[in-house]
Amino acid sequence: MNDKVLIFDTTLRDGEQCPGASMNLRQKLEVARQLARLGVDIIEAGFPVISEGDFESVKTVATQVRGPIIAGLARCVPKDIDAAAAALKPAGKRARIHVFLGTSKIHRDFKLGKARAEIIRLAIEGVKRARKYVRDVEFSPEDASRTELDFLIEIVEAAIGAGATTINMPDTVGYATPEEHGRMFAEVIRGAKNSGDAIFSCHCHNDLGLAVANSLSAVRNGARQVEGTINGIGERAGNAALEEVIMSLHTRRDFFVPAHTNARLKEIVKTSRLVTRMCGFVVQRNKAIVGDNAFAHGAGIHQDGILKKRETYEIMDPVAIGWGTTELPLTKHSGRHALAIRLKHLGYELDKEELDAVFARFKGIGDRKKFIYDDDLATLVGDRISEVAEIWALDYLSVTSGNQTVPTATVRLKKSQRGKEPLMMQDAGTGDGPVDASFRTIERLTGKRGKLLDYQLRAVSQGKDAIGEVTVKVDFGDKVPVTAKGSSTDIIEASAHAYLNAINRTLAFATSKK
Numbered sequence: 001m002n003d004k005v006l007i008f009d010t011t012l013r014d015g016e017q018c019p020g021a022s023m024n025l026r027q028k029l030e031v032a033r034q035l036a037r038l039g040v041d042i043i044e045a046g047f048p049v050i051s052e053g054d055f056e057s058v059k060t061v062a063t064q065v066r067g068p069i070i071a072g073l074a075r076c077v078p079k080d081i082d083a084a085a086a087a088l089k090p091a092g093k094r095a096r097i098h099v100f101l102g103t104s105k106i107h108r109d110f111k112l113g114k115a116r117a118e119i120i121r122l123a124i125e126g127v128k129r130a131r132k133y134v135r136d137v138e139f140s141p142e143d144a145s146r147t148e149l150d151f152l153i154e155i156v157e158a159a160i161g162a163g164a165t166t167i168n169m170p171d172t173v174g175y176a177t178p179e180e181h182g183r184m185f186a187e188v189i190r191g192a193k194n195s196g197d198a199i200f201s202c203h204c205h206n207d208l209g210l211a212v213a214n215s216l217s218a219v220r221n222g223a224r225q226v227e228g229t230i231n232g233i234g235e236r237a238g239n240a241a242l243e244e245v246i247m248s249l250h251t252r253r254d255f256f257v258p259a260h261t262n263a264r265l266k267e268i269v270k271t272s273r274l275v276t277r278m279c280g281f282v283v284q285r286n287k288a289i290v291g292d293n294a295f296a297h298g299a300g301i302h303q304d305g306i307l308k309k310r311e312t313y314e315i316m317d318p319v320a321i322g323w324g325t326t327e328l329p330l331t332k333h334s335g336r337h338a339l340a341i342r343l344k345h346l347g348y349e350l351d352k353e354e355l356d357a358v359f360a361r362f363k364g365i366g367d368r369k370k371f372i373y374d375d376d377l378a379t380l381v382g383d384r385i386s387e388v389a390e391i392w393a394l395d396y397l398s399v400t401s402g403n404q405t406v407p408t409a410t411v412r413l414k415k416s417q418r419g420k421e422p423l424m425m426q427d428a429g430t431g432d433g434p435v436d437a438s439f440r441t442i443e444r445l446t447g448k449r450g451k452l453l454d455y456q457l458r459a460v461s462q463g464k465d466a467i468g469e470v471t472v473k474v475d476f477g478d479k480v481p482v483t484a485k486g487s488s489t490d491i492i493e494a495s496a497h498a499y500l501n502a503i504n505r506t507l508a509f510a511t512s513k514k
Contacts, residue, residue, distance in 0.1 A: 003258035005249060006225040007242060008201060009035050010044040011275060012057065013073055014239055015229035018281070021483075026385045027278040028057050029064060034347050035230075036067040038271045039264040040242075042225075044071040044098060049083035058084070062091035069136065071096040076126025085133035097130040097137055098168075099123075103155055104143035116151055120158050127162035137164050140203065144169035145176040145184060152184070153191040160194045166225060167198045171214055174207025174237065182217035189222045201225035204240045206232060211240035216248055219259050230275040231283050231290065243268050243289045243321075251316055269322030270347060273375075277382040280471050280483050282458060289316075295323060329373045332366025339377075346374060348381050358384050368489045369465035376467050379460045379487045386485065388508040391416055392446055392500050395424065399434040399492055406430050409437035411496070413445050435495045442496065448503045450474040453481055457491055465489055470498040476506045 012028050015021060023031065028045070035043050045061040046054040062070045070091040074080035076099050088095035101123050102111050108119060123139065130137040139159040144152060156167050169188065171181060185202070189195045202218035202225070204211040215226050232241030246263045249256050272290035276283055285293045295318040318324070330338060336359050343350060343358070350358065361380050366372060396412035412426040425445050431437030435455075443449045454473035459466040468491040475481040482505045486497025 002199070002224055003260060004224065005219055005259050005261050006041040006199065006201075007039075007246065007261055007263055008042040008044065008071075008203075008225050008227040009040040009068075009229065009242060010203075010227055010239065011035070011229040011233065012061070013044040013046050014227075014235065015233040015275075016046075016279070017235045018233050018238065018279075021233055021279040021281055023278050024386065024388070025053070025057055025060060029060060030348065030385065031230075031275055031278050032061045032065045033349065034267070034271050034274045036065050037264065037347060038267040039262055040068055041262070042069040042071050042096065044073060044227075046087075047073040048087035049074065049080040055083060055087050058087035059090060062088050062095065069094050069096050071098045071138065073098045073100070074126075074130070075099070076101040076122045078129060081126060081129045081133070085130070088134070093135070095134045095136065096166075097134050098140065099126045099130055099137065100140035100142050100168075100170075101126065102143055103141035103151065104146040105148065106146065107143050116154075120155055123155055123159050124162040127159050127164045131163040135165070138166035138168055138201070139164040140168040140170055142170060143172040145171040145181060146173070149184070149187060149191075153188055156188055157192045157194055160192065160198045165198055166201055167195075168201035168203050168225070168227065169218075170203035170227075171205055171211075172203075174205035174211065176204070176210070176214050177208075178210060178213045178217040181214040182221040185218045185221040185223050199224050201227055202240075203227035205234065206237040206239065209237070211238070212244045212248065215240045215245050216256070219249070219256065224259075230271055231281065231287070233275070233279065233281050241288070243272060247289050247316060247321065265321045267322060273378065274347065277378055278386070280485055282456065282471070289321065294318075329371035330362075330366075330377070331371060332363060334362075334366075334372075342374070342377060343381065346378060346381075348378075350381070350384075354384055365467065365489065369463070369467075371463070373461040375461040379467055379469055383485070383487055386501075388501070388504050389416075391504050391507050392442075393422075394493070394496050394500055396426070397438065397493055397496055399438060401434040401437075407432065407434050407437045409434060409441045409492075411438060411441040411445060413442070413500075434492050438492060438496045439499050442499055442503070446500075446503050448476060448506065450476040450482075450502065450506075455495075457494075460487065468494045470494040472498045472502055474499070474502045474506075476503075478506060478509070482506050482509075 045058040048055040048058045058072045072084035072088050074084040084097045200223045202215050202223045204214040226245050228240035228242040232238040285291050358380050393414045395414045398410045401407040408430050410428040415423040427445050429441035431440045456471045460469050467487050469487045471485050473481050473483045482502045484498050484501035486494045488494040
């Protein structure tokens with residue numbers, strides 16, 4: 001058995017299916033590039049048949065990202081497999097088609113309405129069709145952890161016999177416990193006659209908070225590929241957090257030996273933060289490995305022990321995974337070249353137009369604060385590459401507020417008009433506070449009224465003059481609420497930018513459907 005554990009990242013597919021975590025093409029590309037720097041072995045870039053956007057995302061990642069295998073998901077349906085093959089074509093020999101089919105009794109009876117024999121026939125046909133396009137085919141019996149063991153062994157044998165090179169046995173609904181999950185892998189690997197011809201993979205969901213534990217149990221019982229996402233994002237309660245899996249295998253080598261990964265640990269924190277910026281999902285402070293409190297010690301006894309010898313209360317070296325002090329910050333006097341070099345160090349690849357736009361905002365922020373830190377720069381870049389067509393832009397904002405004053409906002413917006421000078425519109429309104437007053441005035445000016453479902457504010461970097469990043473989730477009456485961000489050293493301005501970004505997103509989506 002190969003002792004290397006392959007890291008299969010599905011942040012761009014399963015992670016992005018999490019409501020509110022959708023990313024545009026450019027954001028996905030930045031994440032994919034960083035995943036390659038992290039050293040993941042496989043990037044599942046999307047579900048090509050599901051939409052034109054997903055198809056283009058997979059195709060672009062397959063074209064531009066070098067190093068990892070690029071995978072596309074497909075049901076055991078000809079049109080799905082053909083679409084995946086077309087999107088993955090630029091990856092050449094690094095292409096993998098990942099086909100799946102429900103196998104548990106509840107899926108067979110209620111979702112598919114098919115008997116066991118029909119399920120096996122469809123699995124064989126799907127794998128064989130995928131093998132006509134690529135040599136690397138992964139097959140997943142969906143809801144494997146609730147599938148009868150004898151049938152699971154039967155369909156795994158059939159899939160390998162048809163040409164599957166990887167067998168993924170997912171805990172699709174997060175139902176399994178570590179002992180059960182490990183036993184399933186051990187028994188299928190032992191029971192399937194041709195199991196030695198394929199790599200076995202685990203894909204665990206976190207509905208009971210056991211995704212990482214189940215993944216590690218699978219590794220202990222023969223799995224040599226772990227599927228998951230950065231920060232554990234994903235549908236419902238999320239997927240196995242890959243940074244936790246990687247560091248568990250590394251930190252407890254004594255327990256998991258000889259299993260190991262080739263991940264570059266120094267890139268873990270950077271990858272976590274980039275994914276947070278791109279999808280807008282903030283990591284909880286007490287999140288293992290990458291949360292702000294992961295290496296914070298409040299108790300006096302702990303602090304004393306750390307000062308005497310770090311290992312007394314820390315089982316990992318934070319510097320080894322990318323934690324540490326921010327490098328020398330830039331100032332408003334720093335030039336374009338210095339900014340470009342710093343952004344490249346942070347992992348961003350910008351063209352001239354994008355660099356010019358970020359540099360202009362960099363100078364504007366530099367007039368408001370003394371030092372501009374790495375996190376500030378990441379926010380500026382994130383704002384730039386997350387932009388949609390800017391139909392409405394903030395030109396002027398003034399607010400008055402106080403405990404004896406009716407909160408009032410005066411807003412001037414600039415509306416773009418194709419082939420014409422932008423239209424300037426101004427209004428004033430009141431609200432329950434300065435943010436509410438700003439939002440209500442913006443709604444009157446744009447004619448778009450929404451229901452604010454969530455509002456989050458966080459300081460991006462250190463100091464009283466830190467950039468504030470506002471994330472809003474707004475329901476404009478469409479099927480899916482819109483999540484958007486805005487940033488500024490002024491939190492009211494950041495809020496206005498975020499709300500306008502949400503309006504621009506819903507308008508852009510409505511235009512794309514016509």
